[in-house]
Amino acid sequence: STSRVIDDVAQYYNVLLFKTKVGEINVAQKMREVGAVVGGEGNGGVILPEVHLGRDAPVGLALILQSLAEFDGTISQLKQTLSQYYILKDKESVKNINAEKVIAHFAEKYRDEQLELSDGLRIDRADSWIHLRRSNTEPIVRIIVESRTPEISWRILQEVKEEVKKLQDSDS
Secondary structure, three states: OOOOOOHHHHHHOOOOOOOOOOHHHHHHHHHHHHHOOOEEOOOOOOEEEOOOOOOOOOHHHHHHHHHHHOOOOOOOHHOOOOOOOOEEEEHHHOOOOOHHHHHHHHHHOOOOEEEEOOEEEEEEEEEEEEEEOOOOOOOOOEEEEOOOHHHHHHHHHHHHHHHHHHHHHHHH
């Protein structure tokens, strides 16, 4: 899951933004498909196809340094020119319930919001978003939340975790 700041930057520069399932291979495939000039993931991995279609930390660092040189300020000052969001990530056990049932529950609960179902469930709201994804390796649901303040992100995360626990308890 990638911060909404990317949406804001793309909108500011009036460029297309394509989103994919989590995973470097998914990003690289979409980049090839649409001829993207840069891509990346929420974990900070940057893909610059001029170099190669894979995450590359030195390329990411070079792009940051180029931005700083053009900006002529500190990295903190550059960050302040961007929208400020606060992202939190956690997980909740789903040993006693099917993870898809959890996702279906939240899809129904937030059916009036903007929903994206290509990689679990992403619930986009005006002031925040929630992403629920089942793990392929362990019985958990990953929960990612972002909003304009750390307090709101924390509150939403705790509410979602509690609701997942209740679903699991009611199903066991």
